[in-house]
Amino acid sequence: MVTYCTGGIRCEVLSSLMVNRGFKEVYQLDGGIVRYGEAFKDQGLWEGSLYVFDKRMHLEFSEDAKTIGECTRCSAPTSKFENCSNPSCRTLTLYCADCAASPETLRCADGCAAA
DSSP states (O other): OEEEEEESSHHHHHHEEEEEEETTTOEEOOOOOHHHHHHHHGSSSSOEEEESSSSTEEEOOOOOOOOOOOOOOTOBBBOOOEEESOTTOEEEEEHHHHHHHHHHHOOOOOOHHHH
């Protein structure tokens, strides 16, 4: 079993728990996926953007990062996260710049578009 997390702390806890529960081969990325990305950029085994838990919402390890996300409304390639514009929903979803530009298209699903 291989685990990874953003900075390596949660993997330490999870790896220990897994070993205690009988897993024989447990591996983790030292320093998390962020350190891996800093070391290997997009030449390693990582592909695309990394979701992060701050205002940035995502980061790329190099300018060569592949865009693998799709806009929830139009399926255009994107790495941009936005909250649904419906105040009763606010679901965090991927949107392209065009769909994010308008409250009418910044809705995560057909149910939200009608709300």
